[in-house]
Amino acid sequence: MVQFINSKEILEKKFGKVGTESREKFREESFSFYFAEIIKNRRRELKLSQQDLADLIGKKRPYVSRIERGEDIRISNFALIANALNLSIQLTAK
16 A cells, blocks of 8 residues: 655654744755755856856856855845846745
């Protein structure tokens, strides 16, 4: 008999229940990773080096590297990078 895996149970077991500190940390790290992957993939799609992107946004290459590793990014810099990569940011109400 096939046993189905419940993703909610897996997440709770590994990262804690929704609302706990450990689950919130996981959520924040997941978003950072997700946005970093979008930026990195788009940069590569446009055949830009990290230095090229850094030059476009007026930052240094190590900064772009940190962003692509999922380190914290200020919303103003995120918007600057998105604009340089011809990406749009859309905010919607829940």
